[in-house]
Amino acid sequence: MTEIAAEILRELHRFHRQQSDLKYRLESGPRQVAASQKAAKLAEQHLGELQDTWKKMRLQSEEQQSQLRYRESEVQKLQEKLNGAKTNTEFGVFKNQIAAAKQANAVLEDEILEKLERLDQLQGQIQAAEALVVQRQQELADTRERVEQKRPLLERELTRVAEGLREMERTLPADFKSDYQRLVRAHGPDSLAPVEGETCGNCNTLLSPQVMNLLFLSRAVFCKSCGSVLYLPEDRLPS
Numbered sequence: 483m484t485e486i487a488a489e490i491l492r493e494l495h496r497f498h499r500q501q502s503d504l505k506y507r508l509e510s511g512p513r514q515v516a517a518s519q520k521a522a523k524l525a526e527q528h529l530g531e532l533q534d535t536w537k538k539m540r541l542q543s544e545e546q547q548s549q550l551r552y553r554e555s556e557v558q559k560l561q562e563k564l565n566g567a568k569t570n571t572e573f574g575v576f577k578n579q580i581a582a583a584k585q586a587n588a589v590l591e592d593e594i595l596e597k598l599e600r601l602d603q604l605q606g607q608i609q610a611a612e613a614l615v616v617q618r619q620q621e622l623a624d625t626r627e628r629v630e631q632k633r634p635l636l637e638r639e640l641t642r643v644a645e646g647l648r649e650m651e652r653t654l655p656a657d658f659k660s661d662y663q664r665l666v667r668a669h670g671p672d673s674l675a676p677v678e679g680e681t682c683g684n685c686n687t688l689l690s691p692q693v694m695n696l697l698f699l700s701r702a703v704f705c706k707s708c709g710s711v712l713y714l715p716e717d718r719l720p721s
């Protein structure tokens with residue numbers, strides 16, 4: 483059974499975790515930018531929808547207003563006819579027509595006022611939506627800048643860690659190395675696990691006394707349950 487110092491395995495695991503953390507942070511940058519882009523786009527869509535609604539309602543309102551002007555001129559004409567009425571019957575007919583037309587106009591006026599009020603409300607919502615678009619675009623610019631600033635630093639750090647890891651892997655015993663490399667390809671940082679108490683730190687399986695003995699003898703041992711390379715933590719160095 484291959485002999486390998488716990489110290490080396492601990493260091494290997496540390497490198498793997500650092501590498502995985504750095505990769506995650508590098509990949510999270512574009513994800514953050516994409517999320518900011520999506521939020522900005524949503525704000526723009528919302529603004530566009532409000533503007534469309536406003537335009538349609540404004541058009542309807544203008545149509546109703548021109549309709550009202552026309553109807554009022556009709557009332558005016560009836561008024562003239564009323565003034566020129568020759569008989570009481572004629573007078574009565576025009577009077578009724580005028581009353582009915584005025585009533586209809588009052589309903590239309592109410593509708594127009596209601597629309598104007600709604601247009602005012604929409605205007606307020608549009609202003610708020612415009613402010614949100616500006617805010618989201620600023621957030622997007624900030625996110626892009628932050629991600630771009632961090633990236634070279636993370637990339638340098640990743641290169642350093644990857645080099646450290648490769649250097650360390652070069653020193654591994656050949657018969658252990660192939661198993662280790664296969665594990666790393668499949669499980670990444672989880673291919674190594676510290677012993678916690680008497681259990682595997684990765685899958686919590688209880689380790690047999692024989693396994694514990696081998697670990698104290700600095701032997702390369704794999705967890706029977708999850709396959710991880712087991713190692714003793716710093717405070718439990720083999721005597």
Ligand SMILES: [Zn+2]
Nearest residue numbers: 682685705708
């Ligand atoms: Zn395990």
